[in-house]
Structures are given as structure tokens and as C-alpha cells.
Amino acid sequence: MLIVQVSDIHASPENDHLFRFDQVLNWLTYLQPDVLVITGDLTDGHWQEGYIKIADRLNQQNFPSLVLPGNSDDRCLVRSVWDENKWAHDAQGEALHFIHNIGGIRLIGLDSTIDYKDYGSVTDHLEWLDNQLSDACSPPSLLFMHHHVFASGIPTLDETMCRGLPEMEDLIRRAPSRLLAISSGHVHRPIAGTFAGIPAYICGSVCPANPVWFGTVNAPPANDPPALMVHRYVSKSITNHHVCV
Numbered sequence: 001m002l003i004v005q006v007s008d009i010h011a012s013p014e015n016d017h018l019f020r021f022d023q024v025l026n027w028l029t030y031l032q033p034d035v036l037v038i039t040g041d042l043t044d045g046h047w048q049e050g051y052i053k054i055a056d057r058l059n060q061q062n063f064p065s066l067v068l069p070g071n072s073d074d075r076c077l078v079r080s081v082w083d084e085n086k087w088a089h090d091a092q093g094e095a096l097h098f099i100h101n102i103g104g105i106r107l108i109g110l111d112s113t114i115d116y117k118d119y120g121s122v123t124d125h126l127e128w129l130d131n132q133l134s135d136a137c138s139p140p141s142l143l144f145m146h147h148h149v150f151a152s153g154i155p156t157l158d159e160t161m162c163r164g165l166p167e168m169e170d171l172i173r174r175a176p177s178r179l180l181a182i183s184s185g186h187v188h189r190p191i192a193g194t195f196a197g198i199p200a201y202i203c204g205s206v207c208p209a210n211p212v213w214f215g216t217v218n219a220p221p222a223n224d225p226p227a228l229m230v231h232r233y234v235s236k237s238i239t240n241h242h243v244c245v
Contacts (some may be wrong), residue, residue: 001103001233002033003142007185008205010072011054012044017207018053020226021151024206025057027245030232033063035102037109039185039203040070040146042078051081062172068109070146070186071118071160088128095125105180105233106141109133112162113146120147120186122233126171136176137227142231142238148202150193155215157187172196180238183229187242190227190242201240203229 006024011017036058043050058065067082069075075096087096098109110129112120122145125153133141147162149214162168162184172179173196181199188205189212204227211222230241 001104002031003105003231003233004028004031005039005105005144005183005185005203005229005231006036007039007146007203007208007228008041008070008188008207010036010041010044010205010207011050012047012231013050015207018050020057020206021054021057023245024226024228025061027232027243028061029062033230035100035107035190036061036063036065037107037144038065038067039109039144040068040187041072042067042070044072046074046077048077048080048173051077054200055081064100064171066100066107066109067096068094068098068111068144068146069113071113071120073113075113075115082125095128097125097128101139104139104236105234106132106139107114107144107188108141109144111146119160119163120145121163126164126167129168129169130175133175133177133179134234138177140178140236142233144180145182147186148184148191149195150200151180152187152191152202153214154187154189154210157210160186169234172198178234181231181240183231183240189222189224190229192240199240201229203227204242204244
């Protein structure tokens with residue numbers, strides 16, 4: 001089972017990021033994944049035509065796609081372009097979560113965005129997440145989010161990481177269902193860490209990457225090509241690959 005994650009396209013009329021997204025999609029014609037997950041920040045500036053262009057590209061692929069919003073996205077526009085049935089709403093009503101069972105694994109998308117804020121929060125969605133992880137008989141799960149759940153070390157990005165993490169960690173540690181890993185975006189740089197005792201990842205970005213900068217006076221240059229992740233689930237075991245194209 002090959003689950004591809006793409007994050008942070010940030011397409012707008014003023015940049016070439018749709019071309020960078022095309023590079024990713026062209027590479028995926030060789031891989032032929034089972035499903036593609038996009039973890040937020042598809043466009044900038046509430047660009048409705050950008051969402052339409054991305055959706056058209058996804059509709060041309062021979063694999064399904066799942067979409068989570070990020071802090072730069074407009075959820076109303078996302079809803080207007082994609083089928084409302086893609087998402088599983090919680091009690092808050094506005095969040096665009098998803099659940100997708102495929103090949104013996106459950107893909108959970110947790111919408112961590114807050115309107116008009118760069119940081120995210122899971123505080124209002126923990127009951128929904130608890131419901132997804134409360135069945136010990138459910139298949140192992142892979143959790144996708146936009147906002148990262150462990151400190152990247154990049155100061156400006158860590159100011160906007162997810163809120164409500166201590167409560168989320170407690171929930172995951174006591175959940176009877178097996179959570180294999182958490183994978184997010186937002187930082188524009190591939191990073192690996194841990195959260196609640198399980199692997200946690202930050203997917204690299206389609207848009208130009210942020211530098212490996214830890215608050216020092218000088219920032220190293222960043223010239224990374226478009227990036228993605230491949231999550232390979234075979235024989236009840238998962239491996240996670242960072243790929244540049």
C-alpha cells in the first residue's frame with residue numbers, strides 16, 4: 001500500500017508553484033500510488049481558480065485524492081470545488097476532517113486550522129479524534145494534519161505549530177486503536193521526530209523550502225526541489241520516505 005503525501009503548494013497567479021506541482025504529479029505516474037493526501041496550504045490569497053486548477057489535475061489521475069485545508073486556505077472555497085462527501089464533520093461543523101479505509105489501514109485527516117490564524121489547534125476536535133481511535137478492532141491508523149506537532153527548531157515556524165498538544169498526547173497514549181504515525185506539513189521542510197511515543201513527520205513542500213535555520217544570525221541557503229512523502233504500508237509495518245523531484 002503506497003500512500004503519497006503532498007503539502008504546501010501555495011499556488012497563486014504570481015508564482016510557478018502549479019508547475020512545481022505538475023513535476024510532482026509527473027513523478028507519481030511512475031510510482032502509481034494507491035492514494036494521494038494533500039495536507040493543506042493549496043493556494044494563497046483565496047485564489048478560487050487555483051483550487052479549480054488543482055482539482056482538475058487531481059481528477060486526471062488514476063488514484064483517489066484526499067484534501068485537508070491549511071492556514072492559507074479558504075474552507076468555503078475548498079468546499080465549493082470539492083465534493084462535500086469527502087469530509088467527515090465533527091460537532092464543530094466547520095472542520096474538514098476525513099476518514100479513508102484502504103488496504104488494511106485507516107487514513108485519518110484532522111483539520112487543525114483556525115480561521116484567520118497561522119497557528120493551528122486540535123482542542124475543539126479531540127472528541128472526534130478520540131472516537132476514531134476508540135475501537136480496538138479498527139485497522140491501524142495513519143494521522144494526517146497540516147500543523148506540526150513537535151518543534152522543528154525553526155523559531156518562526158514553531159510559533160505557529162499546533163495548540164492543544166498535551167491533551168492530544170494523552171488521548172493517543174490511552175487510545176486502544178493502534179496509531180502508526182502522525183504526518184503534517186506547514187514547515188516547508190522534511191523533518192522527522194516523535195510525538196506521544198510514536199513517529200511523527202513533517203512533509204517537505206511543493207513550494208520553495210524554508211532553510212534549515214535555528215535562529216542563528218545567518219541562515220543557510222535553501223534550494224530544495226519540490227518534495228513529498230511516500231508512506232509504504234506492507235505486512236502491518238510502515239516505512240516513510242522523503243522524496244525530492
